[in-house]
Amino acid sequence: MAEPANDEITLVIDRSVAVVLFEFLSRTVDDADGEALIDYVEDEAEIPALWALLAGLESVLTEPMAEDYERRVLAAREAVIKRFGGAFSGKGDD
Template structure:
């Protein structure tokens, strides 16, 4: 009998990135059942895929259960901006 291929992948990302993604997905995919993303998704399969990503992050992160979660989110956001820059940096500074 042939071995079944594993369809799972391992993704390595910075913890700060994971916290920022978790917070974003919690707000837009979990809390609102993906309704806030309706105009941004091309196919209805994308929302369950985001749910799966959120569940994966939730299974490895301890921050969401921390008493100081909001402070940790702020620190993670700052770390992401420091490392990668901001998506909207410089816009609106005219």
């Protein structure tokens, strides 16, 4: 199979996951040029790569421009937790 001329890929993810990722990236990568992630970045290329992911999500999502964006983010978070579970669920319940 030949490589696409523009070397792009297509990623298919659940809309709720996309909204949660968009919100996270908006807060951590877009604000202050990614300084919130400085302790977690291994290479300077990682922040621009996250900017590109944020821009890609922004280009396909309508939620960020919705009047009820905050409510939609909360609903998306709930859907993600329901589908995949929480990252910190059960921590400290020893």
